Amino acid sequence: MIRPIFFSDLDDTIFQTARKMTTAPDPAHLASEALNGSHSYMSPSQAAMMDWLLGSTRFIPVTARSTEALERCRVPFTDHQICTNGAVILLPDGTPDSHWLDQTRQQAEAAAGVLNDLLSYVQSRTPPDRYRCWIVEEFGTGFYFCVKSNGVAEELDGIETPLAAIAGDRLLRHRNDNNLSFTPVGISKRHAVQYLSARLLTDSATPVFGMGDSLSDLPFMATCDMLVxxxxxxxxxKILGSGAL
Structure with missing residues (x-):
């Protein structure tokens, strides 16, 4: 029997932090540990879904998480893994795909100056302790910039426009809840999924699914046969709840 390929985002898709859940999380469904104690859990239906998907498909995470953050997931991923917003593809043995890494590293290094400019702006032009920001690094290279509010998510409104002006057309902006990120053009989940699909799809009859919660996930999901x-x-x-359908 053909095993479908299932590309899926992680956070807010197959698990979420406890504060986003409508009922108290079951400790048995702990899905990812966080350094700040804000751990992520699966709901009972998510846990049942993952048991089904891991047993019947080639389940491939597609996440903005770094390799270090991905290692803190308790979900037993055994296939390829796409992380760092598509900058890194891990092989089933956990080592990076060197060809892909060489390609994305060149793109990231070309954008290093503007990534550092974003970091400098938040650190020097905003009130202390209002935001936390960093450049996500892998194997000695900075791949994208991320900033979060230490208070409410709406506080990002005050810096999104000036940061976008600094980024210009060299970086792609994405915002979802209390997360604002800028990634070099050419590095994306979509590009990584397309690259990996070309190598894994040896049978045109293999169905490919894409699942994600964020608008930034739609480009990689659109390369798949089915969207979840x-x-x-x-x-x-934004789409279904807008009344457009």
């Missing part, structure tokens, strides 16, 4: 969208996700709110 969690209820109450950003995609749900």
């Amino acid at each position: 969208i969690p209820r109450h996700s950003q995609i749900d709110r």
Whole structure:
């Protein structure tokens, strides 16, 4: 029997932090540990879904998480893994795809100056302790910039426009809840999924699924045969909940 390929985002798709859950999380469904104690859990239905997907498909995570953050997931991923917003593809043995890494490293190094400019702006032009920001690094290279508010997500409104002006057309901007990120053009989940699909799809009859919660996930999902969208996700709110359908 053909095993479908299932590309899926992680956070707010197959698990979420406890504060986003409508009921108290079951400790048995702990899915990812966080350094700040804000751990992520699966709901009972998500846990059942993952048991089914891991047993019947080639389940491949597609995440903005770094390799270090991905290692803190308790979900037993055994296939390829796409992380760092598509900058890194891990082989089933956990080592990076060197050809892909060489390609994305060149793109990131070309954008290093503007990534550092974003970091400098937040660190020097905003009130201390209002935001936390960093450049996500892998194997000695900075791949994208991320900033979060230490208070409410709406505080990002005050810096999104000036940061976008600094980024210009060299970086792609994405915002979802309390997360604002800028990634060099040419590095994306979509590019990574296309690259990996070309290597894994040896049978044209193999169905390919793409699942994600965020508008930034739609480009990689659009390369798949079927799109899966969690209820109450950003995609749900912006498209399905807008009354457009």
